[in-house]
Amino acid sequence: MNYDYHIHSEFSYDSRIIGADLLIKALELNFNEIAITEHLDLLPQELSVYGLPSLQKYYNYCVRLQKEHPGITLRMGIEIGDYHKVKDFAKTLVSGFSFSPILGSVHFLNDHTNVAIPLSTPLTPDQVKDYYMQNLQLAQSCDIDILAHLGVYKRYYTHVPDESAVQGIIDEILHTIIRRDIALEINLSSLRKPYKQIIPEVVLIDRYRDLGGRYISIGSDSHRIDHFDRIPDFVLDICKGFDPPRLS
Template sequence: MIKQLPKTDYHIHSEFSADSEAKLKDIAEAAIQKGYKKIAFSDHFDLVPSEIAHYGVPSYYNFSQAISGIKKVYPEIKILKGVELGEYYQCHELVDEILAIDPPDIKIGAIHVLAPIDGKSIRNISLPLKEQVSPRLIRDYYLENLRLVEHGNFDILAHLGVYKRYLEKEPDESCADDIIEQILKTIINKGIALEVNLSGKRKRLNSLVPGESLLKRYKSLGGERVTIGSDTHHVNDLDIYYDVTVDLLTKIGFELINKV
C-alpha cells in the first residue's frame, strides 16, 4: 500500500532562494532518479521588510520563467511552481498583487521571524537561536503561526515547530497548548494541509517538524491532509527520511498524504 503512493515533495529550494545554490536541473534529475512523480520548487518569496533587508528582493518573474523552462525539459516528472511565503499575513496585499499576474501552482505559508522584544532585533527562529527557549518565545512563535493560518489563502502550513530544529531535545511546549490546538483546528477548517518537514531530521533535533505527537494530535482532531516537504536546499538533502516518514504517516492513519 505504501509503495502505491506516488513519491512527492512539495518543499524544495533552488538557486532562486537566497539560501540555496541548487540548480533546478540537478534537483529535477535527482528526483527522477529517486523515483519522484511530482516535486514543487517552493522558493522563498519573502516580502516583509526584515527579510528583504537581509536577503534582497526576490524576482518572481525570473523564477517563474525558469520553472516554465524546466517543466519542458523533464516531462517525465510533474514539476510545480511553488512559493514559500514568509510571514504572509503581514505582506499579503503586495504578494497577492504580484502572484495574481502569474499564479503559482502551490503556496506554502511559513513563519521564520518573530517581532523583536524590548527594542532588540528581529528574532530569526529558522536559524540556530540566539536566545534561550522560554515560554514567551514558544508562545510568540505559535501565536505568529495562528495569525498566519487565520489569514489563510495558502495551501500548506510549513514546518510547524521549526524553531526547535537546532535544539538538543524537544522542549516542553505545554505553555502553548491552547494556541497549538487553535492552529490545528483552523487549518482543518480551512482545508490547509499540514506539512511534515524533513529538515529537522537532518539537524540536531533529529525529529520531523512537527513531530509524531503533534501529528497524532492533528489526526485526533480530524486532520487528514498532510504533505511531505524535504525543505531541500542542496541536492543531497533530497529523499533523506522520505520512506520512513511515509511509513509513519500511514501508521498514524492519515488517508490524504500528499494530496493537496
C-alpha cells in the first residue's frame, strides 16, 4: 500500500501546505491514503507563542477536503509533541475527535533544548540520554499509534554519531513499542536535511525487526508541497515484511 502518514498542512503553524494542493498531488502520485497530522504542541513555551489550535476547525477542514477529493482516503491524524509531559491536557483535548493516526514525538529536552530545529552544537552525551529516556517515557505511558521521528536530533548532523552508550535505552524503547503494538515511523525529513538518511537508520530498523517488530509507518513529515513526493523505492524495500500501522 502506498501511503504517507505524517504530513502538516496550513493548519500547523510551521507548514505552508494548502490541503487541496496536497490531495491533488497525492492523487497524481497514486497514493492510496495520506494522513494530515497537525501539530498539537502543549508545552508552556509553545502555547505562549503559538496558542492553542482549534481542533474543531481542523476537523471541519479535513471533512471538507475529503468531500471535495473523494478519490483518495484522507486520514485526520495528529502529532502530539512531548505527549508524556502534557498527557491529561492532551487527552482531554483530543477525546472528542477520532484522530487516526496519533503520532507521538519528542521535540524538547528537559533543559528546553528544541531538538527538531538546527542545533548550534551537537547534543552532549547527557542530552542524548535525556532525549531517548523521554522517548521511552512517551512510548510507555501514552496512547499513540506511531512513534514519530526517533532520533530527530540528528537531522542537522553531517555525521552518524556513536549512540552505543544509549543502545540499552533504544532497545527498551523498541521492546516497549513492540509490546504495545505501536508502529515505528520511518521519517523521511532527514533525507532533505544534512543527515541525508532516514531516521531511524536502517541498522535500527533491522534491530526492530530482530526484536520482533511488525509495524512500520512511513512519514514524509512534509511542511511544504515540494517535500511531499513518491516514497523512495529503497524505503519501500525496507518495509517489505513489515505491516503498516494498525489504525482504527
